[in-house]
Amino acid sequence: MIPLSHFMIISAALFCIGLFAVLTKRNAIQILIGIEFMINAAILNFVAAGRFDRVAGGGQMFALFAIVLAAAGVAVALAIILNVYKHFRTINPDKIDTLKN
Amino acid sequence: MDFLTFSANTLCLLSLIALVFPFSSFLVILQLKKSQGATISIFNISVSLIASLLVFINVWNSTTLQQQVEWFQVGTVSISAGILLNNLSVLMMVLVSAISLLVHIYSISYMKGDENIYKYWAYLGLFCFSMMGLVISDSLLLIYMFWELVGMSSYLLIGFWFTKDAASQAAKKAFIMNRIGDLGFLTGLMIIYSQFGTFDIGRLFNVGGLVDSASIINGFWISESASVPVIWLTIAGLAFFIGAMTKSAQFPLHTWLPDAMQGPTSVSSLIHAATMVAAGVFLLGRVYPLFDSIALNTITVVGVFTAFMAATIALTQNDIKRILAYSTISQLGFMIAAMGIGAYGESIFHLATHAFFKCLLFLAAGSVIHQLHHYKEHHSLEFNHQDIRLMGGLRKQMPIAFITMCIAAAALAGLPFTSGFLSKDAILITSFEWAEGYHGFKKLVPFVLVLTSWLTVFYIGRLIFKVFFGKSNYKGVKDAPWPMTRILLILAFFSLFPLFSVNPLSYDNSWLLQGFVPAGVKPFDIFHLLVPIIVTGISAIIVLISYKLYGGTATKQLPENGLLYRFSNRAWYLDRVYDLLFVRSITALSIISHKFDTLIVDGLVNSLAGLARIISDIIHWFDRHVVDGLVNGIASLASKTGDFARQFQTGKLQHYLITMLTLVVTFFIITYLI
Numbered sequence: 001m002i003p004l005s006h007f008m009i010i011s012a013a014l015f016c017i018g019l020f021a022v023l024t025k026r027n028a029i030q031i032l033i034g035i036e037f038m039i040n041a042a043i044l045n046f047v048a049a050g051r052f053d054r055v056a057g058g059g060q061m062f063a064l065f066a067i068v069l070a071a072a073g074v075a076v077a078l079a080i081i082l083n084v085y086k087h088f089r090t091i092n093p094d095k096i097d098t099l100k101n
Numbered sequence: 102m103d104f105l106t107f108s109a110n111t112l113c114l115l116s117l118i119a120l121v122f123p124f125s126s127f128l129v130i131l132q133l134k135k136s137q138g139a140t141i142s143i144f145n146i147s148v149s150l151i152a153s154l155l156v157f158i159n160v161w162n163s164t165t166l167q168q169q170v171e172w173f174q175v176g177t178v179s180i181s182a183g184i185l186l187n188n189l190s191v192l193m194m195v196l197v198s199a200i201s202l203l204v205h206i207y208s209i210s211y212m213k214g215d216e217n218i219y220k221y222w223a224y225l226g227l228f229c230f231s232m233m234g235l236v237i238s239d240s241l242l243l244i245y246m247f248w249e250l251v252g253m254s255s256y257l258l259i260g261f262w263f264t265k266d267a268a269s270q271a272a273k274k275a276f277i278m279n280r281i282g283d284l285g286f287l288t289g290l291m292i293i294y295s296q297f298g299t300f301d302i303g304r305l306f307n308v309g310g311l312v313d314s315a316s317i318i319n320g321f322w323i324s325e326s327a328s329v330p331v332i333w334l335t336i337a338g339l340a341f342f343i344g345a346m347t348k349s350a351q352f353p354l355h356t357w358l359p360d361a362m363q364g365p366t367s368v369s370s371l372i373h374a375a376t377m378v379a380a381g382v383f384l385l386g387r388v389y390p391l392f393d394s395i396a397l398n399t400i401t402v403v404g405v406f407t408a409f410m411a412a413t414i415a416l417t418q419n420d421i422k423r424i425l426a427y428s429t430i431s432q433l434g435f436m437i438a439a440m441g442i443g444a445y446g447e448s449i450f451h452l453a454t455h456a457f458f459k460c461l462l463f464l465a466a467g468s469v470i471h472q473l474h475h476y477k478e479h480h481s482l483e484f485n486h487q488d489i490r491l492m493g494g495l496r497k498q499m500p501i502a503f504i505t506m507c508i509a510a511a512a513l514a515g516l517p518f519t520s521g522f523l524s525k526d527a528i529l530i531t532s533f534e535w536a537e538g539y540h541g542f543k544k545l546v547p548f549v550l551v552l553t554s555w556l557t558v559f560y561i562g563r564l565i566f567k568v569f570f571g572k573s574n575y576k577g578v579k580d581a582p583w584p585m586t587r588i589l590l591i592l593a594f595f596s597l598f599p600l601f602s603v604n605p606l607s608y609d610n611s612w613l614l615q616g617f618v619p620a621g622v623k624p625f626d627i628f629h630l631l632v633p634i635i636v637t638g639i640s641a642i643i644v645l646i647s648y649k650l651y652g653g654t655a656t657k658q659l660p661e662n663g664l665l666y667r668f669s670n671r672a673w674y675l676d677r678v679y680d681l682l683f684v685r686s687i688t689a690l691s692i693i694s695h696k697f698d699t700l701i702v703d704g705l706v707n708s709l710a711g712l713a714r715i716i717s718d719i720i721h722w723f724d725r726h727v728v729d730g731l732v733n734g735i736a737s738l739a740s741k742t743g744d745f746a747r748q749f750q751t752g753k754l755q756h757y758l759i760t761m762l763t764l765v766v767t768f769f770i771i772t773y774l775i
Binding site: 019022023024031093 | 751753
């Protein structure tokens with residue numbers, strides 16, 4: 001049986017890859033993909049932890065909810081990106097620095 | 102004469118009219134600034150004369166009037182002001198207004214063409230007003246105020262031709278010398294007030310008044326309210342005398358008077374005859390009961406000495422007005438000396454007669470000066486038209502001036518049938534009678550006075566003979582115009598005996614003398630006979646001598662470089678002495694104090710300033726570096742912090758995320774690993 005720690009390592013690796021993508025990418029879509037990576041790392045954790053709750057299946061339940069929420073979140077984020085592109089004619093987050101001014 | 106008899110109230114009103122009218126001419130003329138003030142002035146002074154005459158008729162030898170109102174109140178002290186009319190004041194009123202009127206009329210012609218003529222009339226008005234006020238006031242304080250006003254207006258008049266340097270210097274000198282006397286007067290005033298608590302002349306000096314009833318016990322002068330050592334009585338008397346000394350030009354405070362000749366001659370005449378110089382004698386008359394024997398002796402000595410000194414100076418002067426000025430000083434010495442020996446009435450008598458003949462002398466001299474001045478301008482010549490050495494032979498050219506001046510000179514010399522004879526004899530005889538009761542230096546007094554009167558004869562003879570006899574240098578000089586000469590004629594009449602006494606050779610029955618308390622001396626008939634004869638006899642001889650010396654066509658030149666001559670000509674070097682003693686020493690003192698000021702006071706101030714500068718430099722440094730440094734440091738800290746914090750606010754999404762990540766990771770590291 002695969003021990004929990006393997007899941008944890010993979011999950012952590014996934015999270016780090018996602019985080020790296022979020023922090024470094026020059027494209028909002030790629031950042032969004034990074035975020036998906038990080039959410040999925042979390043979901044993987046839920047599912048892995050669900051092994052210890054076979055009766056109620058709490059981990060799986062939370063994973064389902066998280067997937068739905070992530071899907072909704074991606075929808076919203078894409079809508080924002082679309083609007084940002086309309087407004088700034090770019091989706092490079094480095095160029096969009098109106099927060100500063 | 103019933104219609105000329107008035108009630109007391111009317112009389113006071115009349116004397117107020119006599120006082121206020123000249124003042125109104127002062128105000129009105131200064132307001133109008135018309136070139137013609139003559140009509141107003143002469144009208145006002147005439148009203149004043151008429152009012153004075155009416156008052157005189159009613160008061161003389163019949164009553165003494167005093168009316169007063171409360172003037173002001175300080176705390177519980179109430180000072181009153183009012184009018185005191187007695188023989189002395191009504192006589193002075195008439196004298197002042199009469200002489201003033203004559204001088205006013207004379208001035209119309211004399212001052213004709215002066216560009217500031219309206220000021221002249223205004224100042225004359227002020228002068229008469231102050232003199233009238235001085236005469237009729239019943240309070241020493243009021244007299245003091247008018248006394249100052251007299252000094253002030255004399256300053257204005259002497260300096261009337263203020264563009265002439267000598268005139269403005271003379272005016273200043275007169276004013277400053279008079280301040281010394283004012284100080285004396287003020288001292289006397291304060292002593293009187295602290296002793297008796299009142300300025301009221303009536304209450305103070307009447308028979309049985311405060312001064313009379315104050316007693317001297319054990320060296321203390323005791324009045325109702327106060328008691329002081331008796332020396333204060335003497336000091337009070339001497340203080341008032343110092344006041345009188347300056348106004349009446351007594352040695353050693355007489356030097357302003359000859360210089361005052363810089364004013365117009367009509368002004369000199371007014372000042373010398375009846376007004377300013379008479380004020381001192383008048384003051385002595387007013388406070389007479391105050392003098393004790395020391396004060397009286399001082400007065401006598403000063404009077405006699407002044408009379409003698411001024412006569413010796415007059416001997417050698419060459420300026421016609423200066424001779425007359427010194428003769429005024431000399432005659433005032435006679436009056437003061439008469440006051441000192443107790444011959445109160447005789448002194449006032451001489452004051453009255455002197456007023457007329459001295460006024461005449463000045464006005465006649467003025468007419469000569471006036472004519473010569475016009476001659477000089479007409480022929481555009483350059484010579485001193487007041488120098489008697491350059492005159493001569495004017496007898497035929499100016500007969501009226503000659504005759505009137507001869508009468509006045511005779512009166513001054515005390516020759517018979519003139520008013521001066523009466524009053525001078527009165528003083529001389531009284532002085533002989535007075536000296537009978539004493540030994541020592543007091544015996545000298547009458548002899549010095551007689552000697553002085555002979556000197557008087559000589560110098561006035563010299564003046565007359567030099568001016569009117571001998572050869573004339575000026576062709577075509579005529580008598581002054583009628584408006585001037587008529588005044589001379591009127592005054593010439595007043596300088597003769599009938600105005601004062603029916604008997605031309607004896608003063609005993611003079612109405613004027615009978616108006617005053619007789620001198621308290623034992624009469625000696627022998628003097629009444631001998632003194633006039635001897636004095637007049639020798640006077641006649643002296644007239645002849647002076648005619649021989651100066652009257653001939655070929656005048657012999659007397660040596661003019663002897664020690665005595667120079668001593669006399671330079672007026673006993675008194676001006677030089679005063680210059681050395683007071684002017685130079687004060688100048689030296691002021692130079693020293695200037696040095697003290699620049700070196701020590703300024704040095705102190707400057708070093709203090711330097712110290713303050715150093716301290717302020719330190720404070721400046723401290724401010725700049727410490728206080729500012731602190732503030733700037735705090736500011737730059739805040740700015741640095743801000744700059745540091747700004748670095749994180751790039752506005753870029755991912756930077757924020759990195760920051761958050763860093764913080765969270767740091768937090769976790771701190772929480773779990775350490």
